[in-house]
Amino acid sequence: MRTIDWSDDKNCIVFVDQTKLPLARHIVECGDVDALVEAIRSLSVRGAPALGAAGAFGIALAAQTSKAKSPMDLIQELEDAAEILRNTRPTAINLSWGVDSVLRKAKTGHSITHIRELALGEAKAIADEDVEICKKIGVNGAKLLEDGDVVLTHCNAGRMACVDWGTALGVVRSAIEGGKRIKVIATETRPLNQGSRITAWELLQDNIPVTLITDSMIGHVIKSGTVDKILVGADRIVEDAVFNKIGTYTLSVMAKEHKIPFYVAAPMSTFDFKKRASDVEIEERDPQELKYFGDEQIAPLGVKVYNPAFDATPMENVTAIITERGVFYPPLSFEELKELK
Amino acid sequence: MRTIDWSDDKNCIVFVDQTKLPLARHIVECGDVDALVEAIRSLSVRGAPALGAAGAFGIALAAQTSKAKSPMDLIQELEDAAEILRNTRPTAINLSWGVDSVLRKAKTGHSITHIRELALGEAKAIADEDVEICKKIGVNGAKLLEDGDVVLTHCNAGRMACVDWGTALGVVRSAIEGGKRIKVIATETRPLNQGSRITAWELLQDNIPVTLITDSMIGHVIKSGTVDKILVGADRIVEDAVFNKIGTYTLSVMAKEHKIPFYVAAPMSTFDFKKRASDVEIEERDPQELKYFGDEQIAPLGVKVYNPAFDATPMENVTAIITERGVFYPPLSFEELKELK
Numbered sequence: 001m002r003t004i005d006w007s008d009d010k011n012c013i014v015f016v017d018q019t020k021l022p023l024a025r026h027i028v029e030c031g032d033v034d035a036l037v038e039a040i041r042s043l044s045v046r047g048a049p050a051l052g053a054a055g056a057f058g059i060a061l062a063a064q065t066s067k068a069k070s071p072m073d074l075i076q077e078l079e080d081a082a083e084i085l086r087n088t089r090p091t092a093i094n095l096s097w098g099v100d101s102v103l104r105k106a107k108t109g110h111s112i113t114h115i116r117e118l119a120l121g122e123a124k125a126i127a128d129e130d131v132e133i134c135k136k137i138g139v140n141g142a143k144l145l146e147d148g149d150v151v152l153t154h155c156n157a158g159r160m161a162c163v164d165w166g167t168a169l170g171v172v173r174s175a176i177e178g179g180k181r182i183k184v185i186a187t188e189t190r191p192l193n194q195g196s197r198i199t200a201w202e203l204l205q206d207n208i209p210v211t212l213i214t215d216s217m218i219g220h221v222i223k224s225g226t227v228d229k230i231l232v233g234a235d236r237i238v239e240d241a242v243f244n245k246i247g248t249y250t251l252s253v254m255a256k257e258h259k260i261p262f263y264v265a266a267p268m269s270t271f272d273f274k275k276r277a278s279d280v281e282i283e284e285r286d287p288q289e290l291k292y293f294g295d296e297q298i299a300p301l302g303v304k305v306y307n308p309a310f311d312a313t314p315m316e317n318v319t320a321i322i323t324e325r326g327v328f329y330p331p332l333s334f335e336e337l338k339e340l341k
Numbered sequence: 342m343r344t345i346d347w348s349d350d351k352n353c354i355v356f357v358d359q360t361k362l363p364l365a366r367h368i369v370e371c372g373d374v375d376a377l378v379e380a381i382r383s384l385s386v387r388g389a390p391a392l393g394a395a396g397a398f399g400i401a402l403a404a405q406t407s408k409a410k411s412p413m414d415l416i417q418e419l420e421d422a423a424e425i426l427r428n429t430r431p432t433a434i435n436l437s438w439g440v441d442s443v444l445r446k447a448k449t450g451h452s453i454t455h456i457r458e459l460a461l462g463e464a465k466a467i468a469d470e471d472v473e474i475c476k477k478i479g480v481n482g483a484k485l486l487e488d489g490d491v492v493l494t495h496c497n498a499g500r501m502a503c504v505d506w507g508t509a510l511g512v513v514r515s516a517i518e519g520g521k522r523i524k525v526i527a528t529e530t531r532p533l534n535q536g537s538r539i540t541a542w543e544l545l546q547d548n549i550p551v552t553l554i555t556d557s558m559i560g561h562v563i564k565s566g567t568v569d570k571i572l573v574g575a576d577r578i579v580e581d582a583v584f585n586k587i588g589t590y591t592l593s594v595m596a597k598e599h600k601i602p603f604y605v606a607a608p609m610s611t612f613d614f615k616k617r618a619s620d621v622e623i624e625e626r627d628p629q630e631l632k633y634f635g636d637e638q639i640a641p642l643g644v645k646v647y648n649p650a651f652d653a654t655p656m657e658n659v660t661a662i663i664t665e666r667g668v669f670y671p672p673l674s675f676e677e678l679k680e681l682k
Contacts, residue, residue, distance in 0.1 A: 022641040190555035196640035211645045214531035215557040216588030220652035247557030293634040299537035300363040311561035
């Protein structure tokens with residue numbers, strides 16, 4: 001099953017609840033935009049490309065469930081849903097991109113039925129396309145990996161972060177499909193442990209060798225010479241920086257220090273041609289994420305917490321960006337990339 | 342109460358069980374060397390200087406509880422206990438140092454009673470001296486901190502890692518005592534969360550401002566310009582490296598990248614004049630530490646885990662080492678330091 005999809009039978013979104021992994025692979029049937037917003041906020045649905053599909057299906061869902069009596073009222077409702085969905089998580093650009101793509105298509109409809117058809121058709125196309133894009137990213141990136149490579153990755157930029165296949169882990173999958181032996185080192189990725197809970201789980205499912213470390217171990221492991229390449233995903237790429245899960249910037253500095261390549265794998269939809277690094281809002285999440293682990297208290301409740309979810313890696317620390325349209329080596333020409341997108 | 346001490350009333354070691362913090366400040370009365378060994382292994386007693394005292398009290402305890410009939414048999418028993426204690430945790434040098442100091446003293450005794458007196462007297466002296474040493478480290482280090490400084494620390498090199506006061510956090514305490522306003526940023530310190538559980542707790546107890554972050558956030562926080570100095574403890578210092586909690590090396594690289602001072606605070610007993618970095622064994626701990634959080638499973642049980650407890654920071658990344666005998670700036674003259682010790 002895809003990580004996120006549309007069920008024609010039940011006329012709703014279906015997705016794997018990622019907060020339950022690795023203990024359970026729980027499938028959620030989501031027939032309500034408010035519930036989808038909550039699922040995105042709680043990271044039941046997460047990962048930049050998967051959020052693109054979630055945003056797209058969210059607008060389709062809003063169209064399906066609307067009680068609007070006129071096309072104009074329906075479009076207004078979709079605009080309102082779009083506004084809520086876009087603001088659920090501010091840093092990942094793909095969410096807005098998915099929302100806006102479907103909204104734009106819906107606006108070309110001339111009846112309620114037609115708008116619904118267009119919205120759902122576009123959302124399904126985005127999801128299908130995401131799988132194709134990841135496969136292309138995989139093929140393009142696989143050329144950068146050599147037989148025997150050990151790849152260190154952070155967070156989860158795999159099948160579970162996309163509709164299927166993955167971006168960073170898609171590259172690993174494609175390399176393995178091409179006959180190369182690749183091993184992965186996965187960082188735990190605190191505070192929400194996407195590395196230990198999701199990356200480790202999804203790689204084990206595919207029998208891809210994976211070793212788990214804590215975020216604090218990256219320097220020691222890289223210095224030991226074990227790591228050949230670092231490969232991560234991205235939540236937003238601007239001309240001067242890559243925004244990705246908190247911890248990515250530190251990894252990029254360690255890669256530079258030890259002269260190993262630092263690759264970012266992401267679809268073209270991750271590029272933001274309008275903003276620069278200083279304009280991007282970094283989402284700060286609930287301090288409770290550092291005070292509790294599940295139900296277990298792990299810090300004094302009175303402590304002040306800083307909990308940014310993303311950081312910015314300056315483009316000069318990036319060896320290359322792997323996309324479905326090819327591999328780009330900074331400094332990037334954003335004018336040329338804009339043409340491609 | 343001191344973190345670890347001797348109870349004359351109960352003729353046993355008493356210490357704060359650090360695995361229970363911050364939820365409870367549980368005091369353990371330990372009247373048995375095997376129980377002490379287990380407490381050290383499970384990190385109920387932890388922190389390089391505290392381990393020095395634990396080793397010292399351990400030999401005193403072995404002497405007190407021995408049923409040996411002759412001084413020679415007693416010394417043999419102490420030698421056996423020393424061997425077990427020394428091997429409990431291989432990386433921190435202070436444990437062996439405490440053990441050996443008391444053993445050496447005990448060997449000068451001429452009767453069972455005399456050996457017992459000498460061993461306990463020496464262990465108590467080591468504990469008392471540890472407090473004095475930490476205060477001196479504090480005074481020496483405080484000169485390096487300026488009013489208004491934000492200090493980032495890793496793991497726990499505080500009161501709870503020593504008999505009292507602390508090394509890195511002792512410097513902070515002494516600076517504050519001297520009228521400087523100092524704020525601390527504490528890293529969570531995975532996998533055992535000494536930062537969130539112990540450092541955050543002990544600083545809050547003293548009303549020292551502290552902000553908790555995950556290990557993955559260090560790069561982002563340092564790049565933002567918030568951190569004025571990095572200040573950590575040490576488990577073993579050799580001519581070419583400082584061994585400390587896993588994650589310290591990465592911090593030292595981030596300090597270098599962002600041109601902020603990287604200070605190590607430790608007693609002279611932390612110096613190992615015999616070994617070089619490549620000779621030091623790095624303790625690897627149980628993979629379960631990354632698969633479970635308390636009782637909660639946080640990774641697939643089948644995943645391979647690498648769990649080193651320490652790393653080596655090359656001396657060229659260290660701005661200065663703060664000791665009770667003064668502040669030393671690398672490159673160090675180990676010949677001169679040996680004289681001082």
